[in-house]
Amino acid sequence: MARVALVTGGSGALGQAVVHRFLADGAAVCVPWIVESERERLQASVDAAARARLTLERCDVSDEAAMARLTAALVERHRRLDVLVTGVGGFAGGRLVETDRATWDTMLALNLTTAFTAARATLPHMIAAGAGRVVMIASRAVVPPAGGFIAYTVAKAGVIALAQALSQEVKPHGITVNAVLPSTMDTPANRAAMSNADPKTWVPVTAVADAVASLAAESAGYVTGTLLMI
Numbered sequence: 766m767a768r769v770a771l772v773t774g775g776s777g778a779l780g781q782a783v784v785h786r787f788l789a790d791g792a793a794v795c796v797p798w799i800v801e802s803e804r805e806r807l808q809a810s811v812d813a814a815a816r817a818r819l820t821l822e823r824c825d826v827s828d829e830a831a832m833a834r835l836t837a838a839l840v841e842r843h844r845r846l847d848v849l850v851t852g853v854g855g856f857a858g859g860r861l862v863e864t865d866r867a868t869w870d871t872m873l874a875l876n877l878t879t880a881f882t883a884a885r886a887t888l889p890h891m892i893a894a895g896a897g898r899v900v901m902i903a904s905r906a907v908v909p910p911a912g913g914f915i916a917y918t919v920a921k922a923g924v925i926a927l928a929q930a931l932s933q934e935v936k937p938h939g940i941t942v943n944a945v946l947p948s949t950m951d952t953p954a955n956r957a958a959m960s961n962a963d964p965k966t967w968v969p970v971t972a973v974a975d976a977v978a979s980l981a982a983e984s985a986g987y988v989t990g991t992l993l994m995i
Contacts, residue, residue: 774852776803778952782974797824832886851880876920932990941989
């Protein structure tokens with residue numbers, strides 16, 4: 766029976782690479798989305814043979830009730846939920862004195878709260894099954910914590926703390942929780958934001974997707990609480 770993965774942020778640049786990797790490995794994949802153009806782009810990028818294993822559900826990942834409904838429906842449909850990847854995120858620069866409360870709240874909500882909400886909706890099903898894999902996307906740029914983009918730094922550092930603390934909580938239930946920490950990735954958004962930089966030095970999103978897949982594999986049952994830097 767095919768494994769089932771829930772990938773939040775799966776319609777973004779990295780998320781699409783993760784979705785394609787899981788589909789190539791034979792998994793069924795569910796992606797919650799809120800931006801119609803991203804949903805269309807993801808759907809168009811998947812070939813017809815794999816499209817039957819891809820479910821796209823309109824859902825705000827920060828909405829606890831909506832995520833609970835989505836995961837319950839996913840488990841009812843497939844009778845299992847094996848993998849959660851928390852990939853929703855966003856970036857904002859600025860030192861503390863330049864960062865207003867709205868930016869602070871947005872960075873925490875996008876990067877940290879969505880990971881909490883997705884994990885909280887998913888873990889009861891994994892605990893009931895006695896197995897599961899959770900992979901959270903953090904950032905190499907915040908280890909050690911860096912200045913100049915403090916709201917983002919604190920939010921992604923929170924993701925690291927969440928992953929490591931959660932790994933201890935759910936270890937007795939056969940569930941692993943790990944974090945992947947990419948450095949600057951080669952994405953259209955980064956190319957637009959840093960047009961003078963050389964993208965050849967950046968990390969391909971496919972390399973990050975490979976790392977996520979390795980931590981999500983059934984064979985990775987003894988790897989938990991790990992920070993995988995790329």
